[in-house]
Amino acid sequence: xxxxxxxxxxxxxxxxxxxxxxxxxxxxxxxxxxxxxxxxxxxxxxxxxxxxxxxxxxxxxxxxxxxxxxxxxxxxxxxxxxxxxxxxxxxxxx
Numbered sequence: 001x002x003x004x005x006x007x008x009x010x011x012x013x014x015x016x017x018x019x020x021x022x023x024x025x026x027x028x029x030x031x032x033x034x035x036x037x038x039x040x041x042x043x044x045x046x047x048x049x050x051x052x053x054x055x056x057x058x059x060x061x062x063x064x065x066x067x068x069x070x071x072x073x074x075x076x077x078x079x080x081x082x083x084x085x086x087x088x089x090x091x092x093x094x
Contacts, residue, residue: 009017013035020031038046 016035017031020034
């Protein structure tokens with residue numbers, strides 16, 4: 001990371017740049033562009049972005065739970081389980 005760039009940004013901006021820089025193929029310059037783009041978003045767009053990230057995380061938790069159930073059934077003859085996630089069109093059935 002460029003220490004001169006680090007000194008130019010307020011700590012909260014630099015923290016976000018550091019977070020985005022952890023994404024594959026994203027360096028500090030591109031990460032900075034992401035941060036400043038997000039700053040320019042109006043409140044409604046920003047809230048939509050945050051809510052979409054939360055929704056994605058919740059969907060992934062459901063999918064992971066379904067995959068765990070698929071791999072470790074507790075009974076030989078168990079009731080069918082379905083995790084239907086319409087947003088990404090995934091359905092698991094045991």
